[in-house]
Amino acid sequence: MQGTHDASSVNLTGEGAMIRNVKFQQDAFDMPDLDETAPQDAPSDEQEDIDDGDDTVNGMPTDLLGREYETFPAPQPLHQHGPARVIAMCNQKGGVGKTTSSINIAGALSQYGRRVLIVDFDPQGAASVGLGINANNIDNTIYTALFNPRMDVHEVIQHTEFENLDIIPANIDLSAAEVQLVTEVGREQILASVLRPIINEYDVIIVDCQPSLGLLTVNALTAADGVIIPVAAEFFALRGVALLMQSIEKVQSRINPGLEIYGVLVTMYTRTLHCEEVLQRIYEAFQDKVFHTVISRSIKLPDSTVAAAPITIFAPNHKTSKEYREVARELVARGVIA
Numbered sequence: 001m002q003g004t005h006d007a008s009s010v011n012l013t014g015e016g017a018m019i020r021n022v023k024f025q026q027d028a029f030d031m032p033d034l035d036e037t038a039p040q041d042a043p044s045d046e047q048e049d050i051d052d053g054d055d056t057v058n059g060m061p062t063d064l065l066g067r068e069y070e071t072f073p074a075p076q077p078l079h080q081h082g083p084a085r086v087i088a089m090c091n092q093k094g095g096v097g098k099t100t101s102s103i104n105i106a107g108a109l110s111q112y113g114r115r116v117l118i119v120d121f122d123p124q125g126a127a128s129v130g131l132g133i134n135a136n137n138i139d140n141t142i143y144t145a146l147f148n149p150r151m152d153v154h155e156v157i158q159h160t161e162f163e164n165l166d167i168i169p170a171n172i173d174l175s176a177a178e179v180q181l182v183t184e185v186g187r188e189q190i191l192a193s194v195l196r197p198i199i200n201e202y203d204v205i206i207v208d209c210q211p212s213l214g215l216l217t218v219n220a221l222t223a224a225d226g227v228i229i230p231v232a233a234e235f236f237a238l239r240g241v242a243l244l245m246q247s248i249e250k251v252q253s254r255i256n257p258g259l260e261i262y263g264v265l266v267t268m269y270t271r272t273l274h275c276e277e278v279l280q281r282i283y284e285a286f287q288d289k290v291f292h293t294v295i296s297r298s299i300k301l302p303d304s305t306v307a308a309a310p311i312t313i314f315a316p317n318h319k320t321s322k323e324y325r326e327v328a329r330e331l332v333a334r335g336v337i338a
């Protein structure tokens with residue numbers, strides 16, 4: 001069941017700018033008086049790793065923000081595939097969990113039988129490495145596809161060792177793209193045209209963006225149906241997000257009017273007063289765009305990167321796997337993904 005959720009228009013405070021799908025309060029970005037000395041009482045990873053036999057995330061009738069919430073149902077199997085929803089995983093702040101979330105939401109969805117393609121759109125190639133693809137030894141990457149309009153995009157798709165999970169890899173070649181794109185015809189729409197021939201072959205395409213708001217990211221926003229913004233639960237979490245919202249708004253008004261904000265995903269959360277306060281501020285800024293599920297800070301995630309597998313496959317019973325599965329379920333339950 002493919003569908004869009006409601007697109008209400010909300011006035012941005014102060015500047016009279018309009019942005020769809022998100023209630024957005026500028027002053028929430030300042031985060032003036034957070035308690036940086038909050039006690040660190042997070043549970044250890046051993047405690048997190050208990051398999052309680054079901055997918056209930058925190059066993060409570062509310063989420064961490066106190067919103068009424070029940071674990072989303074497991075998605076129904078699909079009998080036909082496509083067209084894909086294209087999701088840009090985007091935040092110009094580095095190290096907030098874009099790649100980790102791309103890999104693990106993709107992993108969870110692929111285990112639910114969805115056909116998933118990740119587009120590694122970062123010259124660091126972290127998504128490629130995280131799925132066991134050594135892109136340094138590969139000639140055909142996303143870079144090749146961007147600059148060869150006659151190339152068949154199937155030639156750059158790599159099948160990972162995981163069922164239903166493919167990737168278009170990236171390597172350092174892509175770092176030249178930002179400059180080269182400037183002189184290309186239709187420079188903002190090139191990724192969209194690369195993906196167009198394969199839209200019907202996948203249920204979801206996740207573009208793992210690099211931490212910048214340059215032309216590559218604009219290409220991702222132009223190709224996307226919606227954006228997921230991972231935000232780390234830390235003191236400066238919302239710094240720069242206003243700039244990201246401006247970029248999204250510009251792409252919406254000039255190139256891609258259908259672009260939605262699918263959600264804000266809070267990552268690296270620990271049960272501390274500090275994180276609770278940060279979470280509250282993120283909620284003040286984005287309201288119901290904040291996913292019910294919050295991703296805990298866990299050493300198992302870097303471990304799964306080393307193992308070159310989604311955590312949902314590497315350690316399926318780990319708390320973090322349940323959290324990422326729950327985000328995948330929420331995306332399906334909300335009709336973002338079939």
Ligand SMILES: Nc1ncnc2c1ncn2[C@@H]1O[C@H](COP(=O)(O)OP(=O)(O)OP(=O)(O)O)[C@@H](O)[C@H]1O
Pocket residue numbers: 093094095096097098099100101122126209210211267268269295296297298299301302305
């Ligand atoms: N929930 C988490 N708990 C602990 N570590 C995490 C978590 N999420 C991500 N990490 C680790 O934090 C680091 C940064 O994560 P990641 O690469 O996903 O961020 P990113 O936003 O893609 O970074 P970049 O902007 O550089 O592309 C990685 O080492 C990753 O393993």
Ligand SMILES: [Mg+2]
Pocket residue numbers: 098099100122126208209210
């Ligand atoms: Mg990354």
